Amino acid sequence: MSELPVEPAAVRTRLSVMMFLQYAIWGAWLPILYPFLLGHRQMSLDEVGMILAGGAVGAIIGPFIAGQVADRYFSTEKFLGISHLLGAVLVWFLAGIDAFAAFLAISVLYGLIYAPTLALTNSISFHHLPDRDKDFGKVRVWGTVGWIVAGIAIGQWLLAKHSPAEQLDAVEAARASLEALSSNGAGEAEITTAESTLQQASDGLAASQNAGRADAFRLSAIMGVLMGLYCFSLPHTPPAKNAKEANATKAAIREIRRQPLVTLFFLAVPISIIHQFYFVHTSQFLTEIQNRAGGEDLAEAINAVFGVGGGGLMTIGQMTEIAVLALIPLFAKKVSRKTLLGLGIVAYALRMALFAYLPAIHASTGISELVIAIAGVALHGFCFGCFIFVAFMVVDEETTPDVRASAQNLFNLVIIGIGIIVGSWFATSIVGAWATRADGSTDYTALFGVPMWISIACLIALVALYPKRKRSDVVEPTPDVEDDSESSSE
Numbered sequence: 001m002s003e004l005p006v007e008p009a010a011v012r013t014r015l016s017v018m019m020f021l022q023y024a025i026w027g028a029w030l031p032i033l034y035p036f037l038l039g040h041r042q043m044s045l046d047e048v049g050m051i052l053a054g055g056a057v058g059a060i061i062g063p064f065i066a067g068q069v070a071d072r073y074f075s076t077e078k079f080l081g082i083s084h085l086l087g088a089v090l091v092w093f094l095a096g097i098d099a100f101a102a103f104l105a106i107s108v109l110y111g112l113i114y115a116p117t118l119a120l121t122n123s124i125s126f127h128h129l130p131d132r133d134k135d136f137g138k139v140r141v142w143g144t145v146g147w148i149v150a151g152i153a154i155g156q157w158l159l160a161k162h163s164p165a166e167q168l169d170a171v172e173a174a175r176a177s178l179e180a181l182s183s184n185g186a187g188e189a190e191i192t193t194a195e196s197t198l199q200q201a202s203d204g205l206a207a208s209q210n211a212g213r214a215d216a217f218r219l220s221a222i223m224g225v226l227m228g229l230y231c232f233s234l235p236h237t238p239p240a241k242n243a244k245e246a247n248a249t250k251a252a253i254r255e256i257r258r259q260p261l262v263t264l265f266f267l268a269v270p271i272s273i274i275h276q277f278y279f280v281h282t283s284q285f286l287t288e289i290q291n292r293a294g295g296e297d298l299a300e301a302i303n304a305v306f307g308v309g310g311g312g313l314m315t316i317g318q319m320t321e322i323a324v325l326a327l328i329p330l331f332a333k334k335v336s337r338k339t340l341l342g343l344g345i346v347a348y349a350l351r352m353a354l355f356a357y358l359p360a361i362h363a364s365t366g367i368s369e370l371v372i373a374i375a376g377v378a379l380h381g382f383c384f385g386c387f388i389f390v391a392f393m394v395v396d397e398e399t400t401p402d403v404r405a406s407a408q409n410l411f412n413l414v415i416i417g418i419g420i421i422v423g424s425w426f427a428t429s430i431v432g433a434w435a436t437r438a439d440g441s442t443d444y445t446a447l448f449g450v451p452m453w454i455s456i457a458c459l460i461a462l463v464a465l466y467p468k469r470k471r472s473d474v475v476e477p478t479p480d481v482e483d484d485s486e487s488s489s490e
Helices: 008-027 030-040 045-072 076-094 100-128 132-161 165-183 188-212 214-231 245-255 261-293 297-306 311-331 337-356 358-365 369-378 380-397 401-434 444-465 479-488
Strands: none
Touching (some): 008 132, 008 214, 030 188, 045 401, 100 132, 132 214, 132 297, 188 214, 297 311, 311 369, 337 358, 337 380, 337 444, 358 369, 358 444, 369 380, 401 444
């Protein structure tokens, strides 16, 4: 069994490596899942929605099962190691499975195994960091870096190995022909034909890239094995055997019934739905834009850094997330929580608006479609930082110390569990199907317009319902919560 190093820097380094691998495993395949299933495996929208929701079901149930095991029977580092080794096997199989039922079953099982490790890596960090308030952010940011590195690696791999030169040349020739016809004042019929040719060339290139996305699961599996083996070297973290955990959850439910938590939990589901629209559809959306851009100088420069396939370009959102999270402590004491949450919702609405009306913005301003799309992706940092991150801060501030962890888990369950299940179904079977044209292409104005209006509705609800005050005071334990804790622990 490994011993905890004396030097705090050594502790931070070991835990930072853990966080890097933890989120690189996830970031390798999650952004490309939708176009892989829909574009390569040829699954229906309903089937894709069920698979996305199936993983979230595992995310809801898994932590409860793992919590009982890790808190009572296994040391955390051993539980993490075994979980990641099992998860690596499952995610490797996902690369080769083409049957819906089998893919769904493996996805649910993988969610059961992987989801608990998210909370447990936080737990092991809190247990061993000398100053959790000062050091945890420095450790956790390496998880975001891992996500970025994995996304760019997949994008570069798709560009190098799954973007055939002849298809790239066909896209460039079709794009150049369309530009020449447009600048020479060609007739509408000629331009329409050229647009169709460009679309066909882009579709052929996308098909090759969709097939290559299977390698993202294989990369995730390789990193899962590395993570599993590495976890056995982490500092020993024995089971807590906390008998009051279930009771604390019950007490936390009592506390979230009052303001501002009741409004925050109310908004969590629609915000999670909006979030899911982004993670389900953006990779394919960006892939089409990147492929249409063809040999443009800007496109070539961007592809050289981020690769193709959308996933690499989406890491710009994680980059801005790091910047926003670094800035939040500078404003947290000066700006109300309501204002920060509102800024996050505005960012959600603006991002969806840029995606929905991208062609119109491009036509009226002349700004490159790629630049507009990147601006929308970059807003992810404000969406996550100003709403999701600040929301967890509010939950921490507005609950008593003895139920704080349980309240955080409940909010996490709503965000990555219930919200993703509802959001996956809504973004695929309902809105996704409605926004699909007769020829199978997607009407992105209709698709992204829905979460834009949901964002606006959430902003109105926040303004109307969230109480006005500059800073939240930590609440004091109330007698009825304490009495309930004692009676429930029997």
